[in-house]
């Protein structure tokens with residue numbers, strides 16, 4: 001089967017964070033045919049088993065560019081209003097009301113809820129359970145349209161979509177679009193392992209808004225999400241060139257990592273340690289890594305957004321947050337281009353890169369710098385106390401407030 005285009009054909013690979021928001025912002029634009037290809041089926045939550053905090057900056061950007069979507073996310077989440085850092089024994093090192101450095105709160109939400117809220121309004125434009133298996137410029141060596149081949153994961157039916165004026169990569173950290181049209185990005189590992197867990201139990205009097213706890217460089221992070229559940233993430237240093245050792249994934253090893261030297265964790269940390277140790281099979285493991293930034297191809301036919309463009313370390317909770325900022329700017333620029341008599345999609349791609357690159361570089365670097373207290377040999381006391389200082393606070397204010405507006 002072959003499909004050809006009449007209007008400007010825009011194909012988005014991946015209905016994740018960036019892809020869904022972009023589809024939402026473009027779906028009713030005259031002159032654009034928007035097709036989104038998503039590997040997961042609508043019911044599939046396999047990638048969505050935990051929770052996340054979305055920074056105030058993304059909420060501010062969404063309120064400005066896509067207010068209906070912002071209202072839906074805020075309405076279905078809990079506010080992220082403060083950031084507290086302590087030692088696992090209980091000593092408090094930082095307690096920051098976010099409104100000291102932001103114009104509005106962030107949100108706390110389950111991944112499954114976020115994907116549902118983002119995908120539901122664009123269902124008609126998404127081909128679920130469909131994977132992009134091949135893609136190329138239609139005429140080799142020419143800056144012309146793109147052609148892709150998709151394959152339905154259940155039926156095996158393959159489809160050729162040609163005449164693509166703009167191919168947008170919202171396919172995440174291991175982007176096939178980026179690998180096909182750009183040099184394969186080399187990951188840089190920071191030597192820190194991170195694991196995530198969502199438990200269907202909440203102790204609001206004990207753990208509610210966003211907090212972190214250190215025992216040496218070993219860090220716990222937790223917050224409550226809607227539906228009476230608690231999101232817990234743990235991290236600890238590992239050799240930068242090694243996988244997470246199996247020996248570190250046991251209850252005994254994890255308990256040791258987060259138990260303070262005097263053997264008495266705070267009530268909060270005792271709850272988290274017990275919870276982690278009794279849910280070992282539910283844990284998702286990952287390593288902190290980042291790659292170089294890339295946005296557009298020289299022909300203005302390919303646009304990378306979100307993790308496909310700038311995989312960053314999750315230390316400041318900015319991965320999905322920046323994917324949202326990307327999508328807001330892309331929606332505005334592409335709407336503008338499609339409204340003109342001769343849609344200048346290539347120029348829009350270049351403008352999106354121009355508007356995003358500096359901001360994203362700042363966020364990637366800030367996220368890496370903020371990882372200082374999680375590296376082998378780090379002193380979390382001096383490092384966390386320093387985060388009370390004017391330098392860190394000014395950067396946080398830039399992160400949360402210095403947001404593009406519509």
Ligand SMILES: Cc1cc2nc3c(=O)[nH]c(=O)nc-3n(C[C@H](O)[C@H](O)[C@H](O)COP(=O)(O)OP(=O)(O)OC[C@H]3O[C@@H](n4cnc5c(N)ncnc54)[C@H](O)[C@@H]3O)c2cc1C
Pocket residue numbers: 013014015016017018019037038039040051052053054055130131132133170171172173175176194195196286305306307308314316317318319320321322323
């Ligand atoms: C441990 C950890 C904790 C994190 N915590 C936070 C946090 O608290 N806050 C935050 O803002 N960020 C956080 N992040 C980062 C966040 O997960 C990502 O940055 C974000 O999901 C990127 O959004 P995206 O739209 O680029 O890609 P994704 O949301 O990953 O979406 C990519 C989509 O593309 C689809 N896809 C992939 N390949 C194909 C293909 N070939 N064909 C069709 N579809 C395809 C996938 O199924 C998926 O739906 C965290 C990351 C990690 C590792």
